[in-house]
Structures are given as structure tokens and as C-alpha cells.
Amino acid sequence: MKAKLRNITITLDENLARWARVEAARRDTSVSRFLAGILREQMGEKNQYADTVGAALARESFPNADGPYLTRVAAHERPSRMERLVSEIDDAVRESTATGTVPVDADTKRMAIKLATLLPASVPIPEVAFDPDGEISFDWLGPANKIFSVSIDRSGRLAYAGRFGEKKKNNGVEQLSDTCPPEIIQGIERAAS
Amino acid sequence: MQNAISASGEHPTKLVRFIFSRRQYGVQKLRPKPSAFLPPPNLPTSAFGIDGLDEEGIWWIADNVVAKQSQRDPPRARADILSAAVVEAQLTVIPDPTAHPRHVNICGWPVEKEKQLAIAQDLCAAAELHIR
Numbered sequence: 001m002k003a004k005l006r007n008i009t010i011t012l013d014e015n016l017a018r019w020a021r022v023e024a025a026r027r028d029t030s031v032s033r034f035l036a037g038i039l040r041e042q043m044g045e046k047n048q049y050a051d052t053v054g055a056a057l058a059r060e061s062f063p064n065a066d067g068p069y070l071t072r073v074a075a076h077e078r079p080s081r082m083e084r085l086v087s088e089i090d091d092a093v094r095e096s097t098a099t100g101t102v103p104v105d106a107d108t109k110r111m112a113i114k115l116a117t118l119l120p121a122s123v124p125i126p127e128v129a130f131d132p133d134g135e136i137s138f139d140w141l142g143p144a145n146k147i148f149s150v151s152i153d154r155s156g157r158l159a160y161a162g163r164f165g166e167k168k169k170n171n172g173v174e175q176l177s178d179t180c181p182p183e184i185i186q187g188i189e190r191a192a193s
Numbered sequence: 194m195q196n197a198i199s200a201s202g203e204h205p206t207k208l209v210r211f212i213f214s215r216r217q218y219g220v221q222k223l224r225p226k227p228s229a230f231l232p233p234p235n236l237p238t239s240a241f242g243i244d245g246l247d248e249e250g251i252w253w254i255a256d257n258v259v260a261k262q263s264q265r266d267p268p269r270a271r272a273d274i275l276s277a278a279v280v281e282a283q284l285t286v287i288p289d290p291t292a293h294p295r296h297v298n299i300c301g302w303p304v305e306k307e308k309q310l311a312i313a314q315d316l317c318a319a320a321e322l323h324i325r
Binding site: 129 | 213214216217219221222224226227228231232233234236265305306307308309310311313314315317318
């Protein structure tokens, strides 16, 4: 049976609307379908979370434990993808101050968060590290030694390199703007495939 | 243990790069990340020759030389790599026994960050990660 469709009007700021149009065009789909896909993915994550919590609550507590196995569900709410990534960036900045050769500064952190914001939800979450020169790097470690790395500096300069096989490599530079450069998205997808 | 460390002054065939941060290696894939090899600005990448050393000897350097000289906690992991792989990546291994007889510098890094990343990825692919 065909699902019943409903029209909803949403209001976006200009930057977000432009990003949505570009991302939709890149995927060869409409803005409406693109946004519906994001919402569907969010709904799936919520349902999966509810199932996981339900299963955990149904389990018996460990021997000698006081009370039920899980009592404060709110304290264990799974952080969103973006929250996790920002937290990783925060930790990397803190760690760089303690152990890095050049600490990551506030501008570089801001640019790293902006890049994280612009990554499409369809690509895997990167592993976050700090470089000895004070830049933040995102790495996507794929199967068979494939890897894609992006280092971002305080001006939003994105230096990237990909290694997708012994002879399949690339590298280059892009400037961060209001959209994630296609070269970056393609590199992530190649490393993850 | 100290006696096991010899000053050869020659190019070692096997090197170790000590890793201080868990962010510089992937736990799931058990691979070092490029940031583990990238050089500090205008400096070489520091490493040690490990020819003839056993596990204990390698970690002895980590704890008693690297951690002490850098005044940091002991390294959490290490990446072992052949000198040949470093040379294949268009870098050079230069013995630098001033700090320690086994200390070497990995030199010849290009200035461009994207090229440094590409080379560091090659080193990661050739290296073997050991986590404590």
C-alpha cells in the first residue's frame, strides 16, 4: 500500500537552505526528498535507541548490585552524531595543550567544528586527532588499509590525502566554505567502501 | 638493560616511532594514524633504531629515554617500521646520537601539508602498531 504523504512547510536560514539545495543536487534528488531522508534516518536511530534501552531494562541486575540494572535512562541518552564529534574535538584540543608540539587554538577548533557540521550524515564519523603543527585532523580508516585524512587549520584550509590502494592515492587542498567540498566527500566514500 | 643498547652510528634497518596519544592510532583497525608520523613545524620526525632489541628493550627506551626527555607520561603505543619503507616514501633516516645512541631523525618532509599527509599515510600502511 502506498504511504500517505503530507506537505509540511519549514523555515530555514539562508545558509542552511543553500546547503540543503547543494546537497540535494549533489545526490540528484529534490530538497524535499533529501530532508525526508535525514528525518527518516533520525527516526530509525531513535527507534533503535528505544529498542536497546528496552532490552537493557529487561535484563536482570548483576548479582549483588543494588536496584535495577538501569535506573537513570536519561543519564545514558545516546549523544547525537554531532555531539559526539564536538566532544571528540574538545578532547583533542585539550589533549593537544598537554601533549602536542603546537597546541590547537580556538580558531582552528572553530573551523574543525564547522567542518564537522558540514559533513553529510551519510558519511561515517571521522576519528579526530591533533597534528604536531596545531591543526586538527579527521581520519577515516577503511578496510584493506584504506584511509582518508583531512587536516584543517585556523583559516579553514583543508589539506587532504587519500590512500585507497598501493597505487590509488590523491592529495590536495580545499578551502572550507558553506559546503563541504565534493573532493572531501568523495575521498571519505572511497576510503569507507 | 642499558647495556643492550649499542651505539652503532649506522643506519638501522628497523625503526620505532613512539606514540603518546590514543588519538594517533586507530584501535578498531589497529593502525597508526598519519598524525603519529607527521613532523613538528620545521623539525624532523624523531624515531629510534631497534635492531637487536627485544620487546622489553624497546619499551625500556620508551620509558627511560623518550618519556623522561620529553617530560611526558610513557608512550601508550608504538609504530614499528622498516627503514626501507621510510626511504621508499622519499624520506631519509639520519642517525642523531646526540640525545641517545639509537636516536634517528626522519627528514626530508615536503613543506606542503597535503603531501606530508600522503607520505604519513604510506608510513602508516607500512608500520606495525603495538599497543601497551
